[in-house]
Amino acid sequence: MSRQPVLLPYADPAFVADPFPLYRRLREDGPVRRAVLAGGLDAWLVTRYEDGLAALSDPRLSSDVRDASDPRLIQQLPRFERESMMSNMLRSDPPDHTRLRRLVSKAFTARRVAELGPRIQEITDRLLDAVAPAGRADLVADLALPLPVTVICELLGVPVDDRHAFQRWTDAMLVRGEGLPDPAAVDEAWQRMHAYVTAHLDAKRAHPGDDLLSALITAHDEEQRLNRDELIAMTFLLLVAGYVTTVNLIGGGIAALLAHPAQLTLLREHPDLLPDAIEEFLRYDGPVSPGIARFAREDVDIAGVTVPRGATVLIASAIADRDPARFPDPDRLDITRRDNGHLAFGHGIHYCLGAPLARLEGRIAVGTVLRRLPDLALAVSPAELDWRPGGLRGPARLPVTFTPGGRAG
Template sequence: MSERPVLLPYAEPAFVADPFPLYRRLREDGPVRRVVIAGGLDAWIVTRYEDGLEALSDPRLSSDVRDASDTRLLAQLPDRERESMLSNMLRSDPPDHTRLRRLVSKAFTARRVAEMRPRIEALTDQLLDKVVPAGRADLVADFALPLPVTVISELLGVPVDDRHDFQRWTDRMIMRGAEPPDPAVVNEAWQHMRAYVTELIRAKRAHPGDDLLSGLITARDEEQRLTEDELIAMVFLLLAAGYITTVNLIAGGIAMLLAHPGQLELLRSDPELLAGAIEEFLRYDGPVSPGIARFAREDVEIAGVAIPRGATVLIASAIADRDPARFPDPDRLDVTRQDNAHLAFGHGIHYCLGAPLARLEGHIAIGAALRRLPGIALAVAPDEIRWRPGGLRGPLSLPVTFTPGGRDAKG
């Protein structure tokens, strides 16, 4: 195996639009190798399914960036508020992770999520009502973005009208490309976000409601199960993670169908296939790419490769989910695929808490779009679609045309 790191070329539009040819070569080259990822950071990438599955449950691999030897990782976080940013479930390990996850898990149970279906369906139809008469839309700005933002805002008890602000700040903090992020931009965005979240908490303390944010404040103030930093970090995580990957699932799923018209027609002719199709979208081109970062607490060996303590280990779910040793004909989108235990939502104790909600939103949104937008097609050439540059994957916009209809054309 070559010791020279492979550069993931986020400065090249062709790679950003379609990273899978390079991903395939990385997997064929070996199960683990050194790479340079978004922001110019060094990592060891795990490319095969069975190795990735095992690594995601390995307690020697930490989620806490403070276990990383590369100081540039911490430098990418806001310097004044670093502890706040590190006090969330995504970046913590047991026992803190166990405590924090338990506080919000009840909001994402199968029963609670199922109870949200009528509201999500109503929101979906309201958004489509606005574009159906026009015969054209940007399915990111007009549909895939506002739907999950509204859902998570209502779940938390956050004013939906504020979504443009927290979405802009979130993008500035997490958008990654070939170059390291500008610390001044990240710091400014986090200061705005922290001030916003602090004011939200103040308002909810004064006027609590039957929502998740009020419950978290109770856990902070009365039950003393959260510090103030943890409360702020939790609200930020739920706001950001609660919408951004679901936007990518909805818009990315529709983009996949437009690129594979036979699969689109198959879904239209048999809507019962949609639940399985959502899993296939997640496997084939999921919203996290190339994968999930961990940090070696000690010297570890993965697939026979020695990885030193403090190294960044990138468990490449997007590459592993096309491993031919696990998925037959993995580079083919197949909405009828049955055996589809993908890693798009992770695995183990950090398995995505919001996965049931994301699946439900994706199912409702994509199903409604297929019903209510007949003749849907890209309004631009496929190579004009702009994609998120690194870490999170999905189209930044998705201009489409379709046959105009009346506002009551709900199928």
């Protein structure tokens, strides 16, 4: 294994548009590879599938950033996040993680999610009704973004009209790139989101409804299973995580189809392949890249490499999901692929709670686009597409043309 850390070149537009040639070289270089991430942070990349699968279930690898030895990881967090937003499921381990996850898991069971299907279809058709007569659209701004935002707002009981505000704050909070964002701007976004969430929770407490946030408030007020910071952090996590990655799944999935016309035709002709297609989009170019961070509680041996206590371990799901030892011909998009046990949603106790909802939204959105927008094509060359620069991967815009049509029947 090379000892010189590799720099992930987020300033290089070619890498942002297509990181997979470098990812492939990193995987071939060794199963564990040191890398320099945005902001100069050092991490140990786990690049192969079997090692990544094992690492995601290894209790010696913590989700709590406070277990990291590099003080910059805490220092680079916005002040407001450090003080108020650390008590969420993504940053916790058992027993706190077990308790927090149990409180919301009933809202995301397969049965509960399936019941949302008709409403998701209704929202999708309404969004496409607005663009179908024009014969052109930006399928990120016009569909991939507003669909999951509307769904999570309704699930949580948040006014959909507020979505533009918290989308702006979310964009500021999650900005990634080669260097560090403006800390004052990021902290202001965190403060605005915190104030919004707190005010909304107060309103829900005064006028509870049949929604998930009202149930969480009950858990805080009556059953004392959530403290105040946990309640706020949980609300923030559900609101943001409930839509950010799904935007990229839908936009990235459609972009992948448009770049592979034979696969697009196959899916149009065989819509029963849609569930397999969604899994392949997640494997081929998933919404999280390069992967999922953990922090070593002790010295940990991964594939014969000793990762020291306190190190940041980046389980590179986007690299591992193209491991030829696990996926034959991994750089080929194949919507008929079977046994597609990708790592895009993680694995183990932190497996994405919203995975069933994301899959359903993806199936309905992509399937409806293919059904309602004939002759779908990119309005720009693939090289002109703008991709998000790091951490969360997907097209920032997806301009398309199609044969104009009418409203859904």
